[in-house]
Amino acid sequence: MEGNIMEKDLEQIRASVAAHREEILSANDRIHGFAEMAYQEFQSSELLIGLLEENGFQVEKGLADMPTCFLGRWGKGAPVMGILGEFDALECLSQEAGNPEHKPVLEGAPGHGCGHCALGTASLSAAIAVKEYLERNQKSGTVIYFGCPAEEGAGAKQFMARAGLFDDCDFVYTWHPATVNQVSADSNSAIMGATFTFDGITAHAGACPWNGRSALDACELMNVGCNYLREHMEDGQRVHYAYSNAGGSQPNVVPAHASVKYEVRARRVSEVKELFARVVDIAKGAALMTGTKLTYEVSMAFSDFESNRTLAPIVSDCLKEVGAPSWDDEDYALAEKYLRSYDPVTLDHIRQSMAEMFGAENVPEIEKRPLHAGVFAFDPRSGKPQGGSTDVGDVSYAAPTVELNIATACIGNIGHTWQMAGQAGSRIAHKGLLTAAEIMALACVRTMDRTDLIQKAKEEVRRKNGGHYQCPLPDSVKPPIGTY
Known part of the structure; x- marks a missing residue:
C-alpha cells in the first residue's frame, strides 16, 4: 500500500512538471538570453514573477533592500517549504546557447557561466509541482519560492536571512547545475x-x-x-x-x-x-x-554551508527514485563536442579528475559519452571541505537546508566558462533542470509529513547557530546595488 502511494506521488509530480515543461524551458532560454548581472536582473525577475502569479502564487517584491529580490507564496499552514531560485549571470561569458564552439552573442557581454538560468527555472517548476500536489490532495502546507539575486555578486541570501525571510521555513531545498547527479556531503567555506x-x-x-x-x-x-x-x-x-x-x-x-x-x-x-x-x-x-x-x-x-545531515538522505533517496536525466545519442554527441573544446592541458587535468571519480579504466568510454547517467548516493562520511563559498550557507544557518546537484553539462566541465554558458541554454540543461524539478518537488512531498525528522533537522541547525541566526555582516552593510 505504501509503495503504491509513493508511486502515485511521483506520478503526480512528473505530471505537473511535464504540464509546465514548455513554459519553464522557454523561461530558461529567455533568462539565458537576458544574461543580467548581480542586482540588475530586472527582466529575469519579472519573468519569474509573472509565472508565479499566473500559477496562483502571492508575490512580494523588492525584499531585503534589493529590487530584484522576491518571493512567491502559496498555501497555508505547516509545513512551510522553501525552494531557492537564482538567475544572475557572470561578466564576459556571453555564449550562444547550445553552440560547442566559442561564439559570444555579444563580445564582452555577460553570460550564464554558472547555469543560474536553469537553477531559477527548475526551482520554479518544483514550486509549482508542490503547489499542485497540495491542491490536488487537499493537504495542509505552504510552499515558498525565493527569488534570490546576485549569488555571483556580494550575495543576497545573507541579507534575506537577516531580514527574517527564512525564519518560518520548516525546511529549504535547492539545487545547482553540475556535471554529476548527487547530494554532496562536501562543505563550503x-x-x-x-x-x-x-x-x-x-x-x-x-x-x-x-x-x-x-x-x-x-x-x-x-x-x-x-x-x-x-x-x-x-x-x-x-x-x-x-x-x-x-x-x-x-x-x-x-x-x-x-x-x-x-x-x-x-x-x-x-x-x-x-x-x-x-x-x-x-x-x-x-x-x-x-x-x-x-x-x-x-x-x-557568507556563512559556511553543508547540507543538513538529517534531511539530505531524503533528497538523496528521491534522486535515486527519479533517476538521472534520460540522455540520448544527440545529447552525448553534443556533450563530447563541448568536452573536446577544452585545450589539451586542461583536457589532461579533466581526465585526471575523471579517473579519480570513475576509475582510470573508464575514462576512454566516458570521453565518448561524457554525461553522467547514474546517481551518487549521499554519504556523510565522504564529505570534504571545498575552497569556494556560497550565500546558501546563510540559509542553512536559518533553516534546515539541502542542496542537490544535477548534471546539466558534460562530465569534466569547468564552471564559469563559456562552455558552461553554452550548455546552460542547451538540450542538455533542459533535461537536467526538469529532472532537478522533479526531485526537489518529490523531496518536499516526502518530507512534509515527517514531523519527527523536521524537528530533528531543526535541532541540527540550532546546534550549529547557537539558537538563532546571526548575520556575519555588520548591520550597517547594505546590498551593494549598482556596483556590479
Whole structure:
C-alpha cells in the first residue's frame, strides 16, 4: 500500500512538471538570453514573477533592500517549504546557447557561466509541482519560492536571512547545475570580504620624501604581515588580496591614498570572524608603522554551508527514485563536442579528475559519452571541505537546508566558462533542470509529513547557530546595488 502511494506521488509530480515543461524551458532560454548581472536582473525577475502569479502564487517584491529580490507564496499552514531560485549571470561569458564552439552573442557581454538560468527555472517548476500536489490532495502546507539575486555578486541570501525571510521555513531545498547527479556531503567555506583604505600625505618622492606618508607602503606592509600570518592559520583557512587603488601611476609622488581588497575564508563562520579580526589588527599595525590613517569597510560575508545531515538522505533517496536525466545519442554527441573544446592541458587535468571519480579504466568510454547517467548516493562520511563559498550557507544557518546537484553539462566541465554558458541554454540543461524539478518537488512531498525528522533537522541547525541566526555582516552593510 505504501509503495503504491509513493508511486502515485511521483506520478503526480512528473505530471505537473511535464504540464509546465514548455513554459519553464522557454523561461530558461529567455533568462539565458537576458544574461543580467548581480542586482540588475530586472527582466529575469519579472519573468519569474509573472509565472508565479499566473500559477496562483502571492508575490512580494523588492525584499531585503534589493529590487530584484522576491518571493512567491502559496498555501497555508505547516509545513512551510522553501525552494531557492537564482538567475544572475557572470561578466564576459556571453555564449550562444547550445553552440560547442566559442561564439559570444555579444563580445564582452555577460553570460550564464554558472547555469543560474536553469537553477531559477527548475526551482520554479518544483514550486509549482508542490503547489499542485497540495491542491490536488487537499493537504495542509505552504510552499515558498525565493527569488534570490546576485549569488555571483556580494550575495543576497545573507541579507534575506537577516531580514527574517527564512525564519518560518520548516525546511529549504535547492539545487545547482553540475556535471554529476548527487547530494554532496562536501562543505563550503565561510567568507568575509573588505576593502582597506590608507590615507597618508603626498610629497615629492625625490626632493622631500620625508614629508610624505605613503599609503601604498601601508598596503604593502599589510600584505607582508598577512603573508607571514599564513604559517599560523589553520588548515582550510585562506587569505586573498588585490589592489583596488595602488596609489596612482607616478613614481615620483608619495601616494597619499591607496586601497587593497581582502577576502578571508575559513571552514566555519565563527573561525572566519576570528581570522578577519587578525587581518584587521595587521592593517592597524601597517597604518601605525607608516603614519597613515586606516579605514575599512566590510562589503560581503557568507556563512559556511553543508547540507543538513538529517534531511539530505531524503533528497538523496528521491534522486535515486527519479533517476538521472534520460540522455540520448544527440545529447552525448553534443556533450563530447563541448568536452573536446577544452585545450589539451586542461583536457589532461579533466581526465585526471575523471579517473579519480570513475576509475582510470573508464575514462576512454566516458570521453565518448561524457554525461553522467547514474546517481551518487549521499554519504556523510565522504564529505570534504571545498575552497569556494556560497550565500546558501546563510540559509542553512536559518533553516534546515539541502542542496542537490544535477548534471546539466558534460562530465569534466569547468564552471564559469563559456562552455558552461553554452550548455546552460542547451538540450542538455533542459533535461537536467526538469529532472532537478522533479526531485526537489518529490523531496518536499516526502518530507512534509515527517514531523519527527523536521524537528530533528531543526535541532541540527540550532546546534550549529547557537539558537538563532546571526548575520556575519555588520548591520550597517547594505546590498551593494549598482556596483556590479
